[in-house]
Amino acid sequence: MLLNGHNVAIPIDSGRENEGILRISNQFCHLFFQSTLLSPSLSISIFPAWVGLEVVRCNVARMPDEIFARMRMDGMSVSLQEFEAELVVLRDRVNSCLTHYVMPHADCPSRLQESMAYSLLGGGKRLRPILVLLACEACGGSFEAAMPAACAIEMIHTYSLIHDDLPAMDNDDYRRGRLTNHKVFGEGMAILAGDALLTLAFEVIARDIRPGEVAAACCADLASAAGWCGMVGGQVADLEAEQDLKQHPPTEFARQEHDAAKIRDDLAKLEAIHRRKTGRLLCSAVTLGARVAEANADSLSRLESFGKNVGLAFQIADDLLDVTGDAAKLGKNVGKDASLGKMTYPGLLGVDPSRRKADDLITEACGLLDSFGRRADKLAELARFVAKRDH
Ligand code: IPE
Ligand code: IPE
Ligand code: MG
Numbered sequence: 001m002l003l004n005g006h007n008v009a010i011p012i013d014s015g016r017e018n019e020g021i022l023r024i025s026n027q028f029c030h031l032f033f034q035s036t037l038l039s040p041s042l043s044i045s046i047f048p049a050w051v052g053l054e055v056v057r058c059n060v061a062r063m064p065d066e067i068f069a070r071m072r073m074d075g076m077s078v079s080l081q082e083f084e085a086e087l088v089v090l091r092d093r094v095n096s097c098l099t100h101y102v103m104p105h106a107d108c109p110s111r112l113q114e115s116m117a118y119s120l121l122g123g124g125k126r127l128r129p130i131l132v133l134l135a136c137e138a139c140g141g142s143f144e145a146a147m148p149a150a151c152a153i154e155m156i157h158t159y160s161l162i163h164d165d166l167p168a169m170d171n172d173d174y175r176r177g178r179l180t181n182h183k184v185f186g187e188g189m190a191i192l193a194g195d196a197l198l199t200l201a202f203e204v205i206a207r208d209i210r211p212g213e214v215a216a217a218c219c220a221d222l223a224s225a226a227g228w229c230g231m232v233g234g235q236v237a238d239l240e241a242e243q244d245l246k247q248h249p250p251t252e253f254a255r256q257e258h259d260a261a262k263i264r265d266d267l268a269k270l271e272a273i274h275r276r277k278t279g280r281l282l283c284s285a286v287t288l289g290a291r292v293a294e295a296n297a298d299s300l301s302r303l304e305s306f307g308k309n310v311g312l313a314f315q316i317a318d319d320l321l322d323v324t325g326d327a328a329k330l331g332k333n334v335g336k337d338a339s340l341g342k343m344t345y346p347g348l349l350g351v352d353p354s355r356r357k358a359d360d361l362i363t364e365a366c367g368l369l370d371s372f373g374r375r376a377d378k379l380a381e382l383a384r385f386v387a388k389r390d391h
């Protein structure tokens with residue numbers, strides 16, 4: 001076994017007769033294949049190309065002790081390792097269910113199914129579905145019961161990304177380490193694949209969540225978060241702010257004066273955009289989990305406040321990553337917000353104050369979980385990951 005920083009090269013036996021490199025990043029364990037010899041003790045699933053490399057995710061929960069021992073030597077804390085191992089396992093479970101939901105169907109045009117599956121199954125952190133599962137767990141519910149809602153929210157998130165990347169919106173060429181949907185399938189198909197994922201999400205919840213009253217409550221929650229007063233409304237406000245900045249760029253005088261009142265106004269406007277375009281859906285992930293577990297009103301309301309904080313922190317982190325992040329890790333281009341003239345937290349507040357704001361939101365969010373006890377530990381851990389992530 002070779003150790004090189006956070007990269008661990010291990011011989012693994014997969015029948016592919018190559019050697020793999022297990023790269024332990026702060027957030028994920030990825031197997032980047034040079035060649036492969038997979039160990040039978042590793043449960044492996046193969047994912048599509050990620051930044052030009054074939055990526056294989058492994059079930060770290062079943063990793064040999066020796067590897068964990070090496071990870072400790074490599075400076076990672078044991079609890080972080082354990083949590084990351086759980087994230088990988090949960091992501092794998094979500095991915096299997098998503099795959100099942102977008103299998104080819106006799107009545108669906110094959111190109112549409114391919115376009116939907118291309119974006120839905122093409123990577124992604126799966127933060128929203130994992131939030132659904134962990135919130136459900138925090139309220140005493142099971143992952144199985146919450147899985148349809150977890151998949152549904154990922155479908156809506158994926159549709160929002162396909163549309164967000166369109167030339168009429170952010171005009172992006174890369175997403176999740178691959179060409180954007182419209183670059184591969186054309187704009188018409190990308191719009192329709194997004195539409196189909198949006199509607200499929202509600203079909204899945206209405207059909208697969210039990211009992212019917214809980215399914216109805218989940219549909220109403222998700223529709224409200226994703227719709228005109230939620231994510232779609234926020235995307236409109238985001239576009240309007242971008243157009244406004246183009247039409248009325250700040251004068252040199254205003255820039256130099258650092259007009260405090262203007263900054264305050266802009267920050268209030270930006271917070272309202274972020275809370276809707278991203279925050280509402282993230283918050284809905286948390287409340288969907290609570291609804292499936294049939295949580296009481298007090299738990300639901302605490303989790304809603306938790307979700308609001310995490311949602312805003314998430315978009316602040318996204319803004320920061322557009323300035324400080326690494327395109328290869330992110331799987332999408334960086335520096336786009338400034339080039340489009342978007343209003344962002346680092347743009348208005350600067351990098352360090354934005355980071356502090358995200359951290360404060362997460363600290364406050366985690367405080368709201370105290371009454372849930374140990375059952376909410378993983379939910380709190382995931383919230384901390386949201387602010388600290390590098391992709
Ligand atoms: C990116 O979301 C888009 C925003 C809402 C900021 P994620 O960072 O969760 O993207 P994936 O799902 O991991 O690709
Ligand atoms: C996207 O926000 C929000 C939604 C898709 C609803 P961004 O435009 O900042 O997301 P990225 O940076 O393209 O992933
Ligand atoms: Mg956008």
Ligand code: MG
Pocket residue numbers: 164165170172
């Ligand atoms: Mg975008």
Ligand code: MG
Pocket residue numbers: 318319322
């Ligand atoms: Mg962004």
